[in-house]
Amino acid sequence: xxxxxxxxxxxxxxxxxxxxxxxxxxxxxxxxxxxxxxxxxxxxxxxxxxxxxxxxxxxxxxxxxxxxxxxxxxxxxxxxxxxxxxxxxxxxxxxxxxxxxxxxxxxxxxxxxxxxxxxxxxxxxxxxxxxxxxxxxxxxxxxxxxxxxxxxxxxxxxxxxxxxxxxxxxxxxxxxxxxxxxxxxxxxxxxxxxxxxxxxxxxxxxxxxxxxxxxxxxxxxxxxxxxxxxxxxxxxxxxxxxxxxxxxxxxxxxxxxxxxxxxxxxxxxxxxxxxxxxxxxxxxxxxxxxxxxxxxxxxxxx
Amino acid sequence: xxxxxxxxxxxxxxxxxxxxxxxxxxxxxxxxxxxxxxxxxxxxxxxxxxxxxxxxxxxxxxxxxxxxxxxxxxxxxxxxxxxxxxxxxxxxxxxxxxxxxxxxxxxxxxxxxxxxxxxxxxxxxxxxxxxxxxxxxxxxxxxxxxxxxxxxxxxxxxxxxxxxxxxxxxxxxxxxxxxxxxxxxxxxxxxxxxxxxxxxxxxxxxxxxxxxxxxxxxxxxxxxxxxxxxxxxxxxxxxxxxxxxxxxxxxxxxxxxxxxxxxxxxxxxxxxxxxxxxxxxxxxxxxxxxxxxxxxxx
Numbered sequence: 001x002x003x004x005x006x007x008x009x010x011x012x013x014x015x016x017x018x019x020x021x022x023x024x025x026x027x028x029x030x031x032x033x034x035x036x037x038x039x040x041x042x043x044x045x046x047x048x049x050x051x052x053x054x055x056x057x058x059x060x061x062x063x064x065x066x067x068x069x070x071x072x073x074x075x076x077x078x079x080x081x082x083x084x085x086x087x088x089x090x091x092x093x094x095x096x097x098x099x100x101x102x103x104x105x106x107x108x109x110x111x112x113x114x115x116x117x118x119x120x121x122x123x124x125x126x127x128x129x130x131x132x133x134x135x136x137x138x139x140x141x142x143x144x145x146x147x148x149x150x151x152x153x154x155x156x157x158x159x160x161x162x163x164x165x166x167x168x169x170x171x172x173x174x175x176x177x178x179x180x181x182x183x184x185x186x187x188x189x190x191x192x193x194x195x196x197x198x199x200x201x202x203x204x205x206x207x208x209x210x211x212x213x214x215x216x217x218x219x220x221x222x223x224x225x226x227x228x229x230x231x232x233x234x235x236x237x238x239x240x241x242x243x244x245x246x247x248x249x250x251x252x253x254x255x256x257x258x259x260x261x262x263x264x265x266x267x268x269x270x271x272x273x274x275x276x277x278x279x280x281x282x283x284x285x286x287x288x289x290x291x292x293x294x295x296x297x298x299x300x301x302x
Numbered sequence: 303x304x305x306x307x308x309x310x311x312x313x314x315x316x317x318x319x320x321x322x323x324x325x326x327x328x329x330x331x332x333x334x335x336x337x338x339x340x341x342x343x344x345x346x347x348x349x350x351x352x353x354x355x356x357x358x359x360x361x362x363x364x365x366x367x368x369x370x371x372x373x374x375x376x377x378x379x380x381x382x383x384x385x386x387x388x389x390x391x392x393x394x395x396x397x398x399x400x401x402x403x404x405x406x407x408x409x410x411x412x413x414x415x416x417x418x419x420x421x422x423x424x425x426x427x428x429x430x431x432x433x434x435x436x437x438x439x440x441x442x443x444x445x446x447x448x449x450x451x452x453x454x455x456x457x458x459x460x461x462x463x464x465x466x467x468x469x470x471x472x473x474x475x476x477x478x479x480x481x482x483x484x485x486x487x488x489x490x491x492x493x494x495x496x497x498x499x500x501x502x503x504x505x506x507x508x509x510x511x512x513x514x515x516x517x518x519x520x521x522x523x524x525x526x527x528x529x530x531x532x533x534x535x536x537x538x539x540x541x542x543x544x545x546x547x548x549x550x551x552x553x554x555x556x557x558x559x560x561x562x563x564x565x566x567x568x569x570x571x572x573x574x575x576x577x578x579x580x581x582x583x584x585x586x587x588x589x590x591x592x593x594x595x596x597x598x599x600x
Binding site for chain 1: 319330403408415416
């Protein structure tokens with residue numbers, strides 16, 4: 001499926017006078033892994049809840065698999081696997097019985113499928129134990145197994161790496177990649193930006209309920225517009241560059257001069273420095289990581 | 303995932319929430335609750351205590367021989383009262399837990415998030431609880447029947463002294479109706495308390511406090527009536543649920559007694575049934591409207 005799988009149309013949600021989500025227009029394309037980023041209270045979970053029909057939008061609407069969720073939820077939501085916030089499970093029941101209880105609602109799940117998803121999340125050995133005795137990571141994995149039960153076309157996971165140890169995070173990353181490889185669409189909200197950077201095709205950044213950036217990860221990482229310049233007397237060069245209107249954010253990092261260019265092109269920066277007698281040893285475009293971009297977009301002064 | 307693996311799940315387009323699938327899920331959840339079986343165990347224990355009390359009753363055998371109708375009516379009265387109270391507590395707790403735990407555990411998100419209708423889920427829970435109530439009634443009635451049959455045949459040599467008591471058997475039918483009313487109202491009360499509070503603690507607390515509160519309320523009303531000399535306090539007890547439920551048994555079955563508080567003014571069976579019906583309707587409508595309309599924020 002390559003068309004839009006999840007689309008929000010001018011979606012808004014207001015609680016009293018507080019706007020949790022404001023006129024959000026977002027499109028998740030089939031087969032991609034889209035990361036949904038934002039600080040706490042940005043509106044991520046509210047958006048996911050509206051997409052799952054758990055809360056009603058104040059205005060706007062959500063289209064999942066080509067249909068309005070508010071009116072056709074019973075038709076499209078069975079094709080969505082979701083884990084919202086923490087994994088929601090019956091702690092007094094075994095892991096396997098949890099899956100049985102959720103599977104029975106939609107039916108059509110063979111016993112062998114339960115075995116498959118338990119194996120997929122590495123819980124086969126603990127499937128008969130009460131969920132109350134599970135670690136946070138095991139609960140997280142069982143939550144993912146629940147979402148995968150019906151082999152959904154769209155997987156929506158809210159903070160899937162929560163509570164996982166480093167090995168678990170790697171496994172989760174591999175699992176999500178495998179699922180995307182099978183043509184499934186994955187929509188994940190996460191705070192682990194390193195993970196998002198590694199597995200997502202695109203990211204949507206939301207802050208104060210508004211979408212502030214939607215771009216391919218590769219595009220986002222290439223758009224810092226800064227250069228890493230290695231040269232002698234970096235401090236003297238910094239003083240010179242800082243006086244320029246385009247260089248007011250220049251700084252020294254790890255002995256290198258980090259600065260923008262007069263025109264945005266590297267050769268004009270080299271020319272400027274050379275004319276001032278500062279011949280660079282090397283000039284390279286600076287790649288920001290997602291964390292820096294995220295912080296620069298969501299920090300209050302921005 | 304291989305093609306073979308994919309075949310183990312119904313093709314996605316065929317998936318849709320199924321009411322009886324939801325009922326199966328609810329039965330699984332109820333049957334896996336340790337509290338369910340603890341309460342069943344306690345019910346069995348209580349039943350055995352009652353049988354022990356009957357067995358130790360002086361002149362019980364002579365009573366059966368001399369007046370089999372009175373002997374049978376006494377037992378029906380006790381069995382019905384015990385069932386109404388015991389099954390009532392069981393269903394209040396079961397209903398509150400079955401509904402409220404979805405909110406407390408957040409599993410309501412998973413269930414609704416895969417397309418299950420809110421009212422469909424509520425109906426599945428109500429049906430499951432009704433089936434549990436009917437199963438309790440059936441097993442209880444069977445056990446009581448076995449006790450009565452074995453006792454009568456053992457003491458009298460045949461079942462005919464009791465079998466000929468046609469009015470007692472008519473009363474038995476009314477006792478079953480009373481038990482069904484009790485089952486229904488307890489399920490609705492427990493469900494409504496859980497839906498309103500959307501938490502296990504509130505649901506259980508409110509459901510279990512309701513009947514003691516309105517039974518005790520009758521005493522308070524009586525005191526207020528005496529203190530203020532205003533009859534309105536006594537009149538108000540005619541509209542309390544618990545006292546009306548308690549009054550129904552002696553009203554429908556003359557000769558039987560209410561085990562708990564009754565309204566402080568004279569009421570007839572029609573009034574009592576009307577009050578119970580209105581409470582049941584309010585509980586049902588409130589739980590449906592709140593379930594359907596409120597955002598799921600858990």
